[in-house]
Amino acid sequence: MKSLKKKRRIQVIALAFVALGVSTVLIGYAMRDGINFFRSPSEVAEAPPGPMEVFKLGGLVVEGSLVRGDGDVLEFAVTDGAATIPVFYDGSESVPDLFSEGQGTIATGRYQDGRFVASQLLAKHDETYMPREVQQALEDAGHPGATDGAPITN
Structure with missing residues (x-):
């Protein structure tokens, strides 16, 4: 028993x-x-992800790269000072008011045909705020103005 x-x-x-x-x-x-994992432009350039992998790309919007299309459609480039990735934003959500050239951004989307196709954009909140991931990626890439808000041109 x-x-x-x-x-x-x-x-x-x-x-x-x-x-x-x-x-x-x-x-x-x-x-x-x-x-969704965060990646810097340098990481994407070194090891491009598959076209179906959704991730977050963060960096600074390159001065002079912003081209506005119909509605909220945008084309611009994001850099961390070491590499630059072209971005196409499909306008599926409104563009944040604070989104502009030389400012930090984090975009969510996929890397397809040599460019990042974003479905969501986040912008920094004010002149002094920088998303932690973006600031770290800029510092890792050796950008001298990563913490002082200096504009990046590439």
Whole structure:
């Protein structure tokens, strides 16, 4: 009788571990599309991601690169001082009021055919704010004006 109870207890524990493992895998699978990794222009230039991978690209909008199309459609370039990536914004959401050349931005989208196709744009809040990821990428790229707000031309 004791042997039967012990066997049953082991089966229940084993089943609990299997259920825990399966649920962990399912949660990870469900979250994979919700996680967008940040990349600097240098990282994208060194190792271009696949065309279906959604990620965040951050840097400074290059002076003189901003071209406005119909509605909220934009074309511009983002740099970290070491590399520059052309960006096409499809205008699916309104362009932030503070979005301009020489300012920090983080765009969410995909890298396709040598350019970043953005579906969302974020702009820095004021003259002194720089998103942490963008500031770190600029400093890593060796940009001398990364923290003092100096405009970047590329």
